[in-house]
Structure formats: structure tokens, C-alpha cells
Amino acid sequence: MSKLSAVIIEDEVPAARLLCAMVMRLRPEWTVTVLPGSVEDAVEWFSENKHPDILFLDIQLADGNSFDFLSAAQPSSVIIFTTAYDQYAVRAFSVNSIDYILKPVDEQRLSEAIAKYEALLDGSRWRPDDYMDTLLDTLQNKEKRYRNRFLISRPDRFWSLQVADIAYFYSENKVSFAVTKTGQEYVIDLSLNKLMEQLDPARFFRANRQMIVGIDSVVHAQPYFNGKITVTVQPPFKAKITVSEEKQTAFKLWLNF
Template identity: 75%
Template sequence: MNRQNAIIIEDEVPAARLLHSMVSRIRPEWNITILPGSVDDAIAWFASHPHPDLIFLDIQLADGNSFDFLSSAKPSSAIIFTTAYDQYAVRAFTVNSIDYILKPVDEQRLSDAILKYETLQDCGRPLPDDYLATLLDALQPRDKRYRTRFLISGIDRFWSLQVNDIAYFYSENKVTFAVTRTGQEHIIDLSLSRLMEQLDPDRFFRANRQVIVCITAIDHAEPYFNGKIVVTVRPPYKNKITISEEKLTAFKQWLNF
């Protein structure tokens, strides 16, 4: 087996380091690189570097789902999924991903997955032409019910906040806030990443690491520097909401859906 170039994309630094250590023990001759576990950073890296032979890819990244990374970066690499979520497992196996490993990663299980990858390589079996397309399809939710409301707790009462009343969410100092169309703010006990798993992607878009916007709250967008754009929402957000150049195509497709 030739020396392989492998990339680890994992949003939890300790988990990434542990996986790097395991792979290095199993295949010390491999060249292994850890990338920051965010969609934007991974897309930027793949846009400026040769694609590796193999990716160890977490399903849920810091600022979105691996679907966002795969659809934008379009890697030519084989993929082994490593994740704490098992909801995609059956579909991942049936669409010819090399393998699927649930966390916590067992070293023997990891070794078996690497051996499976090498066996396919030694047999000269190329990735199917529709390899990436079928992986993307497998990562799409099936018959998913999206969240419609949140329970909000006050000092002496609690009430239901309807998702239809929310203009955008933002994160500040590791606290998530929902901002209503009338400008009221409420603390939501979920990270932005977890929210994106529960919100309807036709209505909500992860603009960046700090903000999720609802399509009906967008007033307009205008060019910014370095290929970015700035989105203006109503009610106004206290900072600029920027969309990176890497996310711009996905954002335009979302607006035009």
C-alpha cells in the first residue's frame, strides 16, 4: 500500500487528537493532517490544497452539517464517517462510504475500517462516478419533523415561543438568543449547531458561526470585501452579518429556492 494522505475533520479538538493518535499507531507511514472542525475552514482548505486520499469526517461540525462541506468542497477523496450520531448509519453503509464509526472510536474498529479502505485501493476499485452525490443524498434528513416552538422560562412563568415569530438566532459568549420580529430577545438552551439540526433548512440559514437567519427576516444583501456579502435583517442585528465567499453560492441557492 502506498503512503496515503489522510485528513481529519472533527469539531472537538480532544477527539481529533485522539483519532490522529490512533491512526498514527495503526499506519505510522501515513501523512495525517487535522483540520479545524468547521465547514468554512474545511472548504477554504480544500479550495487551496490537493485533495487527500482519505477523509475521516465527523457528521456534525462546529458551524453546520458535513453535508454543507461536501456539497461546497466536492472532495475527490474516499470518506470514513466518525460521529456520535447513528441516525445516518444505515444509509451511509448503503451508499458506499468506506465505513462508518460511532464515537467513542474503538481502535480495533478503526483498524478494520482502514483495512477495508486499503483492500478497495489494492483491488484498484475506483470511487463510483456518483459517489459524492449518493453521500450527499444519504446525509439529507428523511421525513423529518422540524421544530415549531420553544419553551421559554421567565422569573415567575413560562410560555411557548413560536418558531414562525423568530427573525434570527445569534450566539454570544456561548449563550444562544432568539430574536423575534418585534425585537424581543429570549435565551434558547441550544447551540446554533444543534438548532440547525432542528430548524427547517428551507426557512433558516447558518450565515456564519454567530448567526442563523430566517429567510423572511432578510431585507437585503450587499457586497463586502474579500468576496463576502453583508446581510441586513429586520429587526436590525447589532453587528454586521457576513456571508463568506465559500458560503455565497449556497446562500444564493437558498434565497432562490
């Protein structure tokens, strides 16, 4: 793959630095520029500079959201969204020209998104003329169907587990578990990454790599060292649940949404 240009627009400095380091590690031949995470600054930069080949765009910016920026700047770049809290219900887009990654960014997931972008450059599916119109239409589409039940199988029977009955999800030894509000545990045949793509973000939050908490399960949260937050849930979890400093703002917004 030839040398390409990438821009990162992210309003959290630590997250921007981390994403930049990951991109440069995965594609050292690329030119990567990090912009301030505000709509005003980003629009000004795009009006004065050549648009990059690929844009890593945070959905929630310091003074607005990605839709405000896209409408004003009309970037010609391919967009990969990054989001800590999918507040605007960005879907797993049906057009294969865009992708989105939940924060904190997992390097393997980032690598997959970049590979998906590079595959577009080699094929015939890339339609730059109608790309931005399609993207804006997708972002404005507020309709999103979220999963509301899981099929639970046993050797002798199977039944539906309602999402409304689940307090939280956790991962252990690469196996995902759902814990109900009554404390029962069930194996779920989906990774936490896949679960977050299917769960209502107003109801569930990815606290860390091992944990997705439900809004009804949160008893309280309190400050922890290194800027982290600890979360107490009901029914109690067997380990300490922490939210990183980078996700602290998103977590507070989620609790108050």
C-alpha cells in the same frame, strides 16, 4: 491510532484547503488527499485507487450531489459529510458510523467527528458489510422533523415560543438568543451548532459563527470587501452581519430555493 488515509471531496477550493489544513493539524500522521469537487472526477478516482479509510464529502458537488457519487462509486470508506446548506435534509444519523459537519468547518466540531470515527474502529458497532446500504437508505429518506417551538422559562411562568415567530438567532458570550419578528429577545439553551441541526434549512441559514438568519427576516444583501456579503435584516441587528466568500454561493442558493 495507526496511520490512516483520508480523502476530501469539496467543490470550493478555499474550503477544501482549509479542511485539509485542519485535518493535517489534528492528525499529522494521516495521509490526506484532496480531490476535485465533481461527481465525475471523484468516481473516476475511486475506480482507479484504493479507497481511503475516511472520506470527507461535500453534499453539493459541482456537477451533482453526494448521493450521485455514492451510488456510482460505492466507497468502502467511512463518510463524514460537510455542508454549507443542508439542502438535502441530511439527518443527524442514528447509526453511529457517520457524521456531518456544517460549514464553515469548526475545528472543535471536526475533532469531535474524527474522534467519533476513531471510537468506531475500537468497538464492535462497525458493520462494513451493510454500511453503504444503510447510508444510501438514510440519504434517500426525505422525512425530517424540524423543531417548531422552544420552551421559554421565567421564574413565574413558562410558555412556547414558535419558530415561525423568530426572525434570527445570534450568539454572544457563548449564550444563544432568539430574536422575534417583533424585536423581542429570548435566551435559548442551545448552541448555534445544535440549533442548525434542529432548524429547517429552507428557513434558516448559518451566516457566520455568531448568526443564524431566517429567510423572512432578510431585507436585502449586498457585496462587501474580500468577497464577503453583508445582510440587512428586519428587525435590525445591532452589528453588521457578514457572509464569507466561501459561503456566498450557498447563501445565494438558499435565497433562491
